[in-house]
Amino acid sequence: MTRRSRLETLVRDALCALAAIGIPLDGVTERRRVRMAKAFLSVAGMKPGMDWSEASADNRLRSRDVIRWMNQYLGEEISSGSYDDIRRKDLLLPVEAGIVLKSAGKVGAATNDGTRRYALSSEAATLLRSYRSPDWDVRLAQFLAGKEKLADQLKKTRLQGLIPITVGSSVLRFGPGEHNELQKAIIEDFLPRFGYVAEVLYVGDTEEKLLFVQANRLMGLGFFELSHNKLPDVLAYSGSKNWLFLIEAVHSANPITELRKRVLEQLTKECSADIIYVSAFLSRAAFRKFAREIAWETEVWIAESPDHLIHFNGDKFLGPHVSGNTR
Template sequence: MVAAKQIEKLSNEALAILSALGVPLARLTQRRRVKMAKAFLALAGMRPGMAWSQAKDSASDGGHQLQSRQIISFMNAHLGENISPGSYDDIRRKDLVLPVEALIVLKSAKNPDANTNDGTRGFALNPNAARVVRSFGSKAWDAALKSFMADRATLAQELSRSRELARIPVKLNAKQALTFSPGKHNQLQKQIIEDFLPLYGYGAEVLYVGDTEDKNKYTNESRLAALKFFELAHDKLPDVLAYSEQKNWLFLIEAVTTANPINELRLRTLKPLTAACTADVVYITAFPDRATYRKFAHDIAWETEVWLADSPQHMIHFNGDKFLGPYAKS
């Protein structure tokens, strides 16, 4: 029990160091954080009972470096893990990818030009970062950290800028715009709003749209309440809701890139939720292209519509007796 508490304390200290050195941790699961911390501890040669002043780096003792399987062996022997040696590639691809990108860890300390799959490559702490690491918990920590971070953009800052540059701008209407996080699903939602609705929406305004990072990206709650639409906290919301005052139509649109078109089961779920809605409801599944549509064509529910972003001026109607529009509520 004592050893477990010591390992947890050491791991938490490792995470505090990594965070202070600019490694972004917020989006990682707890398990990913723990494994990163312990891989970092292995490279530093840190075991319970040791002081951070004893941390090793690529210049220590002729060069302290460990290969992926050696890191796993250290974690198993000293840090309470039971990881299969066959999981060695996770060390490179998951556990140390951020410390390497932040230049806190060197991915091939003795041979920087070694191939990625070279089995002799060894990871090690960067001596420059290690000098800060060895000061952790001492009076010299603040000054050492400040000196190391001076004029140096952290990985967290760089990744934040990269994410911002990659964000997808979306124009909701003449006065409002927002941005989506990058990704195929959000790109399709942008096309729905900027291409589909102007073509087929009869002046429809967006009342709700989610984002893969924020399911409540934009919501016009007062307008939806006036239409007596179901509670937005419901976990079965479609991807986009838009309302045409001209037609009194409410468009329920699913953006499908990998899963969840409006099939008979989905339609059965949505209809009761819109039973009190004062607008007529139109159900639409949007796909980015024909290839994606073909994967789901046999699942599409009758009395719904399909729109393909790569052929924006055409629609596929699973109805039989009308071009586009709502059906009587059942």
Template sequence: MCLSPVNEAAVKVLTEFGTSEWENSVEEFREEFGVLASRLERVRNQDKLPVLLPDGTYLELSQGQHNVIQKAIIEEFLPRHAPGSEVLYLGDTSKKILIRKDEKIKELGLPGIEHDLLPDVIAYNEVNNWLLFIEAVYSSNPISKLRHLNLEEFTKNCKPSPVFVSAFLNRQAFREWCLEISWETEVWLVESPDHLIHFDGSKFFGSYRERR
């Protein structure tokens, strides 16, 4: 049977256990192949998606397109469109809750976050007094008409003004769900981070020349 270089070196270490050469063999193995735990840790870390929160906190999401959108929401959307926001809730596709600030959520007038309709990211912007509900849309669940109505009911006692956002990777992904998007909500595209699509009727109607 042909052994790999790692296995051959490991066999050498094992056969020399209890002899005067064992410590030297262990050291040589570590130098050549690295400590196994460290190597495995690096492999595990390759499956993580690093995310830097607005307050400087570092987190890791599991890999996947859905979490790529969530990462962009945290690192690109919030600094551009709601700078200074505090992330109150952040989930992960692996079903883990990475951030959950229950006390702050209740302080702002929400009954809690045990709710099937809640989107992936909840953030509070104190400057504008907004509570942002942002859904990372990859394969389902944009802020549809029915979902919007349910979220409005859920936030009826909320002290800040709720803002509902559906986030997509690009226009092609958005096009698949365009007919589902509710009025009086926002759409954001990862590929065009400086812009928003307003499903808001006359609220933003007017000439852009007047705003320049």
């Protein structure tokens, strides 16, 4: 086996061990994974050709020492000035998981303390020495017993930051941010007040655009274009009025302007329902930024004043506008 193949095997083993211990690798680029594995191997004192039984908790390295180890033994050519990347990126997750100690021998050392060293925890070193041995599975189970994996901790933290939105009998969870907070207000505050028992047929999320869609119901109304880059943020249908609400949640862009209205009119030209266009804002201050752009014959709703609507001209307050005809 060549040195290169031995190195590739060692890196692959390190990533497998890290994943088994609970380090989240989903969404991490391939290059970042390799850097993490090599920084981890450096702290463990591992070189190509060594057996995992030689993993050590005594290889205490400064950030610059980790770079030297990676360059000398693990095939890297990293600038000595990149030491901050070791702390902020390469060893961040192993440290957060508690398998690498960031102040070995000097607990509580400041980040800029020149005597600060990285090292494997003794428990992690004992576990790694069993890697590729018949004892690995048993030792891994013992190591994880009573612990919550970092991947699960981060997932829980992310879920806690999500915004719950009730859609019918379902509760959807949207990514954090003012745009999605506004969508929550549209669904839970605007529609109950002005929607005439409207049913939500589509709602998007800034991270996952097609978060909720009732495609069959929309197609039954003659709404055939479901390309998410053309849809407004929320679609809701009132059966009692035969109104389809097209609602834009305006945070930093995209109110219903004359141009946007023309696009939506083309999108709904075969729709059997009458169309209500709504631009929604979190606050009056946000609305003022876009007031000059709002299209005529559309509605404006402001979440901080949920009981009121602003109608931009036309022959009636809330309702579909038909040119030359008053209903």
